[in-house]
Amino acid sequence: MTNVNVVTCLLLLAMQLFYLPNSTKKSLSKAEIAIEIYLLDPQNVRCLDSSMAFFPNESDLPQSPLITNEEITSYQLKWDSASNDSVYILELKDAGIDKVSRLTDVSVRQGKPFALCVNRKPVFGGYFWSPFSSYSCDWIVIPLNSLNGGYSILGSYPLAKFLHQRSDPRSSKVLLAAFRERILPK
Numbered sequence: 148m149t150n151v152n153v154v155t156c157l158l159l160l161a162m163q164l165f166y167l168p169n170s171t172k173k174s175l176s177k178a179e180i181a182i183e184i185y186l187l188d189p190q191n192v193r194c195l196d197s198s199m200a201f202f203p204n205e206s207d208l209p210q211s212p213l214i215t216n217e218e219i220t221s222y223q224l225k226w227d228s229a230s231n232d233s234v235y236i237l238e239l240k241d242a243g244i245d246k247v248s249r250l251t252d253v254s255v256r257q258g259k260p261f262a263l264c265v266n267r268k269p270v271f272g273g274y275f276w277s278p279f280s281s282y283s284c285d286w287i288v289i290p291l292n293s294l295n296g297g298y299s300i301l302g303s304y305p306l307a308k309f310l311h312q313r314s315d316p317r318s319s320k321v322l323l324a325a326f327r328e329r330i331l332p333k
Contacts, residue, residue, distance in 0.1 A: 218243030271316035
């Protein structure tokens with residue numbers, strides 16, 4: 148019986164050596180990266196100071212995302228020379244565009260809060276915003292009007308109205324690395 152215990156211990160030790168956790172990997176494979184957008188309950192949004200800025204937690208996320216990894220095609224920085232400000236463009240496939248176009252319950256005063264996540268970890272929070280709203284927002288906004296499948300992710304609404312004292316989470320190294328990893332050939 149002692150021989151069986153020694154053999155079992157050796158097998159368990161060998162399994163631990165060959166099956167290291169994912170956290171020891173240097174980079175993620177395309178299959179392991181999930182960039183998604185989750186709708187948030189407005190009651191759970193905790194704004195910083197007197198602004199509309201917020202950073203959601205993983206516990207704030209619902210079970211399923213609004214926009215899945217498969218529905219997101221690209222994320223690019225564009226410079227808006229008219230406002231002298233940066234705009235990120237999030238391009239979606241038709242299924243994602245359809246989901247965003249069905250967001251009809253967006254408050255013209257407070258928008259609809261969302262979290263953009265990498266592997267279910269929030270990178271930043273923001274608001275889907277009605278392009279017909281006359282209300283402004285001093286935080287990240289995605290206006291609900293699409294141009295050829297691309298949605299602008301603005302630093303504020305209207306663009307360049309507010310001076311930000313914080314760093315811009317839209318340029319998160321985690322988010323940019325995730326998009327880079329998704330498009331690199333294997």
